[in-house]
Amino acid sequence: MREIITVRKLMIKRSRQVVLDGVDLDVAHGEVCVLVGRNGAGKTTLFHALLGGLNPKRGLIRVFGKDPVRHQRYVREQIGFVPSIPDVPSEMTFNEIAAFMEPHFPSWSATRLDEMSAWLCVSRGVPFGTLSKGQQMKAMLALALAHDPKLLLLDEPFGGIDPIARKEILEGLIHSIQPMKRAVLIATHDLDAAARVADAFLVMKGHGRIHKRMVEDIAEDTRPVTETLLGALKRIQTKESTPCTL
Numbered sequence: 722m723r724e725i726i727t728v729r730k731l732m733i734k735r736s737r738q739v740v741l742d743g744v745d746l747d748v749a750h751g752e753v754c755v756l757v758g759r760n761g762a763g764k765t766t767l768f769h770a771l772l773g774g775l776n777p778k779r780g781l782i783r784v785f786g787k788d789p790v791r792h793q794r795y796v797r798e799q800i801g802f803v804p805s806i807p808d809v810p811s812e813m814t815f816n817e818i819a820a821f822m823e824p825h826f827p828s829w830s831a832t833r834l835d836e837m838s839a840w841l842c843v844s845r846g847v848p849f850g851t852l853s854k855g856q857q858m859k860a861m862l863a864l865a866l867a868h869d870p871k872l873l874l875l876d877e878p879f880g881g882i883d884p885i886a887r888k889e890i891l892e893g894l895i896h897s898i899q900p901m902k903r904a905v906l907i908a909t910h911d912l913d914a915a916a917r918v919a920d921a922f923l924v925m926k927g928h929g930r931i932h933k934r935m936v937e938d939i940a941e942d943t944r945p946v947t948e949t950l951l952g953a954l955k956r957i958q959t960k961e962s963t964p965c966t967l
Contacts, residue, residue, distance in 0.1 A: 723750045724783075725872050725904040726771065731780035733766055740766045744780070746923070746931055750871075751902035754933075755915040758925030764908040765805065768874050771906075772797060785871065798826055801865030805877040805908075807857050811850025815843055815860050819867065826868035834867035841893045855886020862890060866897050872904045873897070879911040887914065894918060 726748035733741040741763045748754050756764050769775050770782055773789030773796055782789055789796040809818050823829045841859040844852060858878055879887050891914050909915050924932045
């Protein structure tokens, strides 16, 4: 399979503090990878690096075969990103946010946006700041899919939302993945939701070192998937005592 993301021996520093060190990662076209790990392991920092927002201290990052720092515009045009905290003005409506975003994405489709916003039951005409956390995440997912991205990055999409919104976001995600076979990287603590969509789990250790386990390998374990993953995370946390960083 063609690699969408390639990371080798990556080191990222913030304010002279090492946040990621020795990270290796591959995500192939059509692969859905779920990134799990304790708070502060560096999941959000990795996302920002993939988007070209952080300069590596050393190592290699390639997204669609390109350096995301040097080719940031091209890379970002191919990515749909849903941050854990929506980064849009609270006074703007969904339609206003969409109108602002459209010129930045050559492949933007109003028809696709209409389809996803209807599928996710997005409230389009009210200020974004008046929406619940679940409604905001549904709106952000619809916006992230409007330009038919080749890679979808989701940072804690299920965190702090009600069960109905969680179900709708999960169904919308499944709906968006199946027809296009886009690559997806999801950081989440919701292992039950993750198990429904994942091809592979990426268990993140201290400073971002990643151990990849394919779902078919986990399925060979006699325990449920979530129990197997929780056991792996517990082993990591008891073996490592690195400081938490964001």
